[in-house]
Every structure is written in C-alpha cells, then in structure tokens.
Amino acid sequence: MGVTGNKIVFIEDADNSDSVLEHHGIDKSTVRHLKNGQFFTPGFIDTHTHAPQYAMLGTALDKELCDWLSWYTFPTEAKFADPEFAAHIYNKAVGRLLNNGTTTVSYFGTTHLKACQILCDIIESKGQRAYVGKVNMDTNCPEYYRELTENSVEDTKRFIDSVLDRKNPLLTPVITPRFAGTCSRELLQKLGQLAQETQLPIQTHISECTTECAWVKDLFPETQNYADVYDKHNLLTPKTILAHGVYLTEAELNLIKKRKCALSHCANSNASIRSGILDVRELLNRGIKVGLGTDMSAGYSPSVLDAMRSSLLVSNVLTVRQPQGYQWLPYKEAFKLSTLGGATAMGLDDVIGNFQVGKDFDALLIDCDVTHSPFDTYPWDTMEDLVQKFIYQGDDRNITEVYVSGRRVK
Ligand SMILES: [Zn+2]
Known part of the structure; x- marks a missing residue:
C-alpha cells in the first residue's frame, strides 16, 4: 500500500515491489517493511x-x-x-x-x-x-x-x-x-x-x-x-x-x-x-x-x-x-x-472504512508479538489466525501506531 499525504495512492502486490516503486516514483528508503506478527487494519x-x-x-x-x-x-x-x-x-x-x-x-x-x-x-x-x-x-x-x-x-x-x-x-x-x-x-x-x-x-x-x-x-x-x-x-x-x-x-x-x-x-x-x-x-x-x-x-x-x-x-x-x-x-x-x-x-464510506485507493489513510498498526501482549502466537498461525486472535483477545497494547488522515496520532 502506498500513502501520499493523507491519501492511499496505490495498493499493489509486495512481490513486485521494485517495479511498483519505480512505477509510482517512490524512493526505496521510504518503504516501511512490516515484521512477522504485524498488520494494518482500517481505524x-x-x-x-x-x-x-x-x-x-x-x-x-x-x-x-x-x-x-x-x-x-x-x-x-x-x-x-x-x-x-x-x-x-x-x-x-x-x-x-x-x-x-x-x-x-x-x-x-x-x-x-x-x-x-x-x-x-x-x-x-x-x-x-x-x-x-x-x-x-x-x-x-x-x-x-x-x-x-x-x-x-x-x-x-x-x-x-x-x-x-x-x-x-x-x-x-x-x-x-x-x-x-x-x-x-x-x-x-x-x-x-x-x-x-x-x-x-x-x-x-x-x-x-x-x-x-x-x-x-x-x-x-x-x-x-x-x-x-x-x-x-x-x-x-x-x-x-x-x-x-x-x-x-x-x-x-x-x-x-x-x-x-x-x-x-x-x-x-x-x-x-x-x-x-x-x-x-x-x-x-x-x-x-x-x-x-x-x-x-x-x-x-x-x-x-x-x-x-x-x-x-x-x-x-x-x-x-x-x-x-x-x-x-x-x-x-x-x-x-x-x-x-x-x-x-456516518455517511463517510467514500472517505474511510477500508483500504481503497483514493480514501484517507485512517489505520492501526497491530503488533501481535508486542512485549506484554495479552495473547500468544505460534509459528503455525496464519494471518487470519492473527487477525482473529487480535479481535477476540487483543487490546491497546497491540495497537502500536494509530493514523488519522495520514497523521500519526499514537
Ligand atoms: Zn447513548
């Protein structure tokens, strides 16, 4: 996903990252790579x-x-x-x-x-x-x-x-x-x-x-x-x-x-x-x-x-x-x-609610393996398992970064 200012400007497959970055004219040094156990959700x-x-x-x-x-x-x-x-x-x-x-x-x-x-x-x-x-x-x-x-x-x-x-x-x-x-x-x-x-x-x-x-x-x-x-x-x-x-x-x-x-x-x-x-x-x-x-x-x-x-x-x-x-x-x-x-x-579904090109970047960075996480993860957990564990057992400790309209607020 690419974010410029407050907007989501592209969503592309990470496997083609070099050509994607080139296509969108993005400097490699500005790319954020997520660790295992981390994912973004809409706010x-x-x-x-x-x-x-x-x-x-x-x-x-x-x-x-x-x-x-x-x-x-x-x-x-x-x-x-x-x-x-x-x-x-x-x-x-x-x-x-x-x-x-x-x-x-x-x-x-x-x-x-x-x-x-x-x-x-x-x-x-x-x-x-x-x-x-x-x-x-x-x-x-x-x-x-x-x-x-x-x-x-x-x-x-x-x-x-x-x-x-x-x-x-x-x-x-x-x-x-x-x-x-x-x-x-x-x-x-x-x-x-x-x-x-x-x-x-x-x-x-x-x-x-x-x-x-x-x-x-x-x-x-x-x-x-x-x-x-x-x-x-x-x-x-x-x-x-x-x-x-x-x-x-x-x-x-x-x-x-x-x-x-x-x-x-x-x-x-x-x-x-x-x-x-x-x-x-x-x-x-x-x-x-x-x-x-x-x-x-x-x-x-x-x-x-x-x-x-x-x-x-x-x-x-x-x-x-x-x-x-x-x-x-x-x-x-x-x-x-x-x-x-x-x-x-709230009548805001053309602005926020999910990750779509053109919408504002309102997002949470979730880290399932944060210190003192309220739940455990295992090597065999799929991405879907992690999301489900966060929904049923996660709390504010797992919500490590919060963005509203592209601005980091936590
Ligand atoms: Zn009330």
Whole structure:
C-alpha cells in the first residue's frame, strides 16, 4: 500500500515491489517493511458514545435506563458547566479512545456550549476524526440540567457555526436531541428545521428499553410509534444515526429503511443496564445501515474491540433461542461493522472504512508479538489466525501506531 499525504495512492502486490516503486516514483528508503506478527487494519469507528460519561465509566450500572439517567448521568453531565472539569475529562476520554484505535467517533457532549467547544479543541489537537453534538434537552429532566427551548436552539446554532468556522475537514457538528423523552415538540421541530437548513447529520436514541418506549408512547399520543415521533419532526434523514433500536416494530423498521437512517448497535450497553437484546441480523437482512457503538458509560468499555466482542456474544446468545439455520454474526462481519459499517452509518464510506485507493489513510498498526501482549502466537498461525486472535483477545497494547488522515496520532 502506498500513502501520499493523507491519501492511499496505490495498493499493489509486495512481490513486485521494485517495479511498483519505480512505477509510482517512490524512493526505496521510504518503504516501511512490516515484521512477522504485524498488520494494518482500517481505524475503528465508534458510531455512538458520550464523551462526558467517561467521568463515570465502569461504575453506576445498577439501575435501568430512566433511573440510571436521573441517579448518575444527569448529575455527572451537569458538572460540565465547569470548563476546567470538562477539559480534564475530555482530555482523558479522547486520549483513551485514540489509544484504543478509535480513529472516528460520533460524540454526544453535554448541553453546555462552552464544554462542547472544549471537546472540539481537544479532538482537534489530538487529531481524531469526529462528529460532535451539543445535547439538546428542555423537558422531563432535573431543573439544574434543563435548557430553555430558545436557548437550546440558539446555543446549537452558535455551536454549529463555531465548529464550521474551524474549517477542519475531520470535525463535523451533529444535531443531537438527547431523545424524544427529554425534548419538547417545539424543540424537536426546531432541530428538524435546523437539520434541513444546514444538511448536517443528526444523532439521537431510539427504542432502547421497554419502560422508555412506553413512556414515549404516552408523551406523544398523536404519533404512530417512537420512530414516527422523529419522523413527524423531520429528524429521520439519510444522515441520521439512531442508537439502540432494540424494540423497533415492523412499521418502524420499514420507516427507518425508507428514510435511509443508520442504527448504532450498542451491545455492551444493552446488556450492562439490562435494556434488551438487539437482533442485529434482522437489521442486516433488511439492508439497514448498521455501525457499532460503545455507548459509554452505559456500556462499560471505551474500546471498539469490546463493541465487536459484545456484539458477537449477544448474537451467539440470541442464536440459542432461534430456529435452526439462523445466521449468527461471524467475527469477520463484526469487524466489518466496526470499520466500513460505521463509515457507512456516518455517511463517510467514500472517505474511510477500508483500504481503497483514493480514501484517507485512517489505520492501526497491530503488533501481535508486542512485549506484554495479552495473547500468544505460534509459528503455525496464519494471518487470519492473527487477525482473529487480535479481535477476540487483543487490546491497546497491540495497537502500536494509530493514523488519522495520514497523521500519526499514537
Ligand atoms: Zn447513548
């Protein structure tokens, strides 16, 4: 593979290296030869995570969604009104994700404009590729963390302008209503309008657990179903990423497919706070775009490797109760969901997601034989064995170099 600047410029067979180098006018001294046990993979893509919840990662998993929000999450996120606290946590969060090979992320921030701008500063300085959303929330939440509808919209516009002013091709603002339960009709309507005007991506949650689904049904009796709440407010577009979607009905799945929205499968989160089990095979069979999400901190791991393993485990568990012939998720497919699948979900598949000439070089150098590797290799291991071992057993120690758009960031 040849990389010039940030782009992949050729992919050729190494056996013909001399003639390839000559053909592309490349100096032999700039060639990097990989050792045995090393390989490149496309960078990992996390299609759904909450940067502020890094402050409580690995704790607070003893409540189900609605109680989890009011007991732990809202109080934690409210602390991001303090810019110093925000900078402290966001530095750690973004650094941790990059260290784990996450080159592209769709982040939820908090409702605070300043803290979201700090998050962008940090992402920019560390060189990650990201969608960043200022969370909107004006109802059914504690007074200390509630926005006035007008302020919520105005701050969102200011946030969008400030991100676009950076003119950083790696950074995109994303319109981020937290979820139907904590947004008034007026707010949803204004955000839908903003999405239409700006043509920006949208991210939110949908159909995560049964209590939340019943609650949203009560809150919006005039709509057909949960997905219809978003659709009525113009929030289902080909640039919408919906997290979870565990309990979507036939009608909702058809609507989501029709609107070309993507689903973010957050298997660790769904299991950790006992929300439910998503049948990802059903989504794939329907041709719905699917990426993987860590959903920290309802998911307890910031690593996309964990998101892959969790999706594999959940699929296997689900298969036990399915009729014979049900196709569980093989590891290769989980790997694809965490790379090209995520890129497609974010509408970035013409830029990243795999190694193709013309795409940006977002890549991880994996070394299976690094000192203190969490797994062992043997002389008879094939390349496929090494990849499989890394997916099932590897961690950040094996991810020795990380590149985003050609720039080394680890
Ligand atoms: Zn979430």
